[in-house]
Amino acid sequence: MISYITKSCLDDELTINYICNNKKSNYYYSDDFSIDFYIKAAYEGFVSISFEQDNLFVILPEMQFDYAVLFFDNLHISKKVEKLLRKNDYEFKVHENYEKIIDKINEYHGDSWIVKEYKQTLLNLKNYKGNIDFELLACSIEDKNTKKIIAGEIGYKVGTVYTSLSGFSSKERRFNNYGKLQLVLLAKYLEESGFSFWNLGHPYMKYKFDLGATLYKREDFLNIFREQRDKKI
Incomplete structure (x- = not known):
């Protein structure tokens, strides 16, 4: 049973406390x-x-049960990625061409969930003006010669915390490990820009821990997240 949630629920402190402490439920649904x-x-x-x-x-x-969190001091760069860094045949970009990156994600993932109203909501976020320090971020790696997008992702910042949503990397053999390169370059960008940590989301994928992530339970994650969500970069 998944409970329906509204904006008024999110604005109610008692409801939020109940949700955060409810260890039997993680998903909620809304048509908003x-x-x-x-x-x-x-x-x-x-x-x-x-x-x-x-x-x-x-x-x-x-409201996840567990989170993969990367503190930038723990960033691990594999030998294969170090080799690509030295090769320097790419361009790393952080930009506002959200739709281009979303379309690449949907092209890569046949079952992508960034479609219909959800995609439009992300695109509408460009126009947000409010009290919460929120911003959508998109990044990509392009082949320096062909300008072809090799890998990329989309996510958002709240305060000094960056959260990943979804990403992609080329399936062409010659671009093996460029997806991992994109992660390393994004981590370096986030650190240099003053972010406190990177919320990589679900902790079920090995690559996140290969990158240096640490497993956080919900309560512990929310504690460090709340410390940073109102801070400015």
Whole structure:
């Protein structure tokens, strides 16, 4: 059973405390794709995806049980990525061409959830003006010669915390490990820009721990997240 959630729920401290302390539930659902709902959910520590079934399309804010967190002092760079760094045949970019990166993600992932109203919500975030320090971020690696996008991702900042949403990397053999290169370059960019840590989301993928991430339980994650969500870079 997944409970319905509204913006008023997110604005109610007692409801938020209940959700954070409810260790039996992690997903909630809503039909509110407004940027105000999305940003408030992100501010409270939810990571939102979308879901479609029987012609019903909803947003699924998740208060995860566990999180993979990267503190930049723990960043690990493999020998293969070090070799690519020296090769220097790429260009790393952080930009606002959100739609281009989203389209690449959807092209790569046949079951991508960044579609329909969810995609439009992300694009609408460009126009956000409010009290929460929120910003959508997109990054990519391009082949220096062909300008072809090899890898990239989209995510957002709340205060001094960056949270990943989804990403992609080329399946061409000659671009092996460029997805890992993109992660390392993004980590370096975030550190140099003054971010406190990187929320890599679910801790179920090995590459996150190969990168240097640490496993945090919900309560511990929310403690460090709340310390940083109102700070400025």
